[in-house]
Amino acid sequence: MVKILCGVDLGGTKISTGLVDEKGNIIKSIKIPTMAEKGPEEVIKRIEQSVYDVLKEAGLKISDLKGVGIGSPGPLDAKRGVVISPPNLPGWDNVPIVDILSHKLGVEVKLENDANAAAIGEHLFGAGRGIDNFVYITVSTGIGGGVIIQGKLYSGENSNAAEIGHHTINFNGPRCNCGNYGCFEAFASGTAIARFAQEGIQNGKDTMIRDLAKDGVVKSEHVFEAAKLGDEFAEELVDNEAFYLGVGISNIMAFYNPKRIAIGGGVSTQWEMLYDKMMETIKKKALKPNAEVCEVVKAELGENVGVLGAAALLL
Amino acid sequence: MVKILCGVDLGGTKISTGLVDEKGNIIKSIKIPTMAEKGPEEVIKRIEQSVYDVLKEAGLKISDLKGVGIGSPGPLDAKRGVVISPPNLPGWDNVPIVDILSHKLGVEVKLENDANAAAIGEHLFGAGRGIDNFVYITVSTGIGGGVIIQGKLYSGENSNAAEIGHHTINFNGPRCNCGNYGCFEAFASGTAIARFAQEGIQNGKDTMIRDLAKDGVVKSEHVFEAAKLGDEFAEELVDNEAFYLGVGISNIMAFYNPKRIAIGGGVSTQWEMLYDKMMETIKKKALKPNAEVCEVVKAELGENVGVLGAAALLL
Structure with a gap:
């Protein structure tokens, strides 16, 4: 069976989480407040929950996912999967978000800065x-x-x-x-x-x-x-x-x-x-x-x- | 036997032609006036002659060469091997220099603009x-x-x-x-x-x-x-x-x-x-x-x- 992609757009004010097929069609998406002021641990919990919530709404389960991609504000280290210290995510300081979320969710997790992720998105599914x-x-x-x-x-x-x-x-x-x-x-x-x-x-x-x-x-x-x-x-x-x-x-x-x-x-x-x-x-x-x-x-x-x-x- | 590289630096006022080993050591090099005012046909003849001259000075022959690389002022089309119309090479208009010289010399000829060639040179043999x-x-x-x-x-x-x-x-x-x-x-x-x-x-x-x-x-x-x-x-x-x-x-x-x-x-x-x-x-x-x-x-x-x-x- 073809696996589903999960994309998480982590912003300073909201987290958008969507299920996407390999052609770039959005199957289901949800948007929740980031509550960035509560710090990284809470925000990561909210990301985890949003993945389960969107899966539930689509009638799918975690094993249907090929993985979870995260677009985050920078600076970050994509190779190591670490968010360094984005100005609009207060309290974040070298957070190994890829390790944490892949451990929690049990699927592959990838990280890229939001502009780079958008470039890849437009390249695969849009104007590029x-x-x-x-x-x-x-x-x-x-x-x-x-x-x-x-x-x-x-x-x-x-x-x-x-x-x-x-x-x-x-x-x-x-x-x-x-x-x-x-x-x-x-x-x-x-x-x-x-x-x-x-x-x-x-x-x-x-x-x-x-x-x-x-x-x-x-x-x-x-x-x-x-x-x-x-x-x-x-x-x-x-x-x-x-x-x-x-x-x-x-x-x-x-x-x-x-x-x-x-x-x-x-x-x-x-x-x-x-x-x-x-x-x-x-x-x-x-x-x-x-x-x-x-x-x-x-x-x-x-x-x-x-x-x-x-x-x-x-x- | 290890083949020798021949590099030609084509400029508006002079042509420098050198024999180089694969580690970037210059075996022999010569410099002649470009005589750009005489147009592309004459300049290409001068390049050909300079290759034979530097080989002679080094006691080598054309079959000792891996090929000839040319760094030229742009604009040019490296893939097609064509020099388009450099301001300091008057009369050049889409000259297929790679075809002409590889036919004349019977060896592989490559073309790149001079700044790109220099970048490759510094990357392989110099500061890069x-x-x-x-x-x-x-x-x-x-x-x-x-x-x-x-x-x-x-x-x-x-x-x-x-x-x-x-x-x-x-x-x-x-x-x-x-x-x-x-x-x-x-x-x-x-x-x-x-x-x-x-x-x-x-x-x-x-x-x-x-x-x-x-x-x-x-x-x-x-x-x-x-x-x-x-x-x-x-x-x-x-x-x-x-x-x-x-x-x-x-x-x-x-x-x-x-x-x-x-x-x-x-x-x-x-x-x-x-x-x-x-x-x-x-x-x-x-x-x-x-x-x-x-x-x-x-x-x-x-x-x-x-x-x-x-x-x-x-x-």
Whole structure:
């Protein structure tokens, strides 16, 4: 009998656990709060329980599983199966999650950082199907990425390859959460869009963005919404975003020379507003042979990329 | 009997051809002018002749060769063995150099772009020995690079991976020869150092650089020389160069997460003047796990890297 894959997308606020067949169809999935504040022992118990719960809902049992894949925030050591110390999982310090869960569940458990897992998911089930040299990037609160080289994930010397969000695109740029100045993430993440909007408002820009942010907290969604309504300052911010994406993607082309780059994450849901200006920037900035050989597409797996990517670790 | 490797370093001004054993020792090498202005047919004849000449000098014959490796400026298509249209080889337009030379010489011929060949050379015979995830960059008139991933050259979808010189480190930067603004090469190449010096002189900087450039043409060497003599403006330029190198190398770490990065090319001969400030910049800019796992070293093969890299293509 064909075995079922179980994918666990471990996040700072929620755990998504899904059963997936080998073609990437989700059979059943559930979502529970992480309760990260209770620490690693409790969170791992919740992961274990979520696996049993989703199996129960699908009328399956643990022996039907090929294994459990976990996509976790980094830093982590995928080879040793250890989560090191993710900023949004307080109290985690070199937790051997693979050993603990494989012992508890009695099945194979695999670990990868969430962006790498998503890259594998898109490669096997989504926008990277059949593409040997493929890059996935996710643009949401931060920017992460994963790279498939000659058909396989390349994770680097210590699982930190494709830290695309933390490469410098303007060394005179704003400070990034990582401490560096001018990171791709500091210019082009959803958080950065919101920060640029907030700065504009503080400097007295005439914009409806503030009115859309009803609780006073400006988010990137408000900027896109205002731009759709014709707000000039918001349009300028969206144009800048498309330009910054174009710079970062041109750099991805220079380093990896891939055949396809897929963009996922919250910001990519505004694809139509960003695409033209982004491609225009790439055309100006990337080397011609690198740009000509490479398609830039929207990722396909949407919100399911976490679960599907984690499940794909078992293939 | 162990066969001998022949490496041809095809440049815009000279062709270096050498016989190399499988351990990377140069048995004999010669250098002739390329005479690029005479066009591809004549240049290929000169390559053929240089192979026979170096064999004669070594008392060997064509049947002693395992083959001939050619390192050429890009763009080229390594898989098809075609040189496309390098700016410094005028008149070359999709020249099937591998077919032509293997037919003429009757031995296996391999082609790779010069920076990739150099990366293979340093990986097999120099600073990258035994290092599976290794990046080589050359900093001279331009900046090129090659990347070894899991022990093998990664050349990308159409032989243009690791175009490290043409990734943007400051999108508000100076225009690069490639047309983009703010490329690593436009900030950190030898040509860029000379350009910054020239601009300073034009703006009335009090510096001895101009006096050192006796024929009025400022070169990067003059800047390093003036800095050694205590010239303040030259020292500032050298410090800036070290900073720019640090930015580019931090980006290499973010993308490839290698275990070692080796720097070759003319600018690297000023290693002692650049190292401290470059490493200080990397420490500030690179992600900690990426920086901690990676050594930055001077390349080992020096002027022989072209011939040794080309020969290494046969291994």
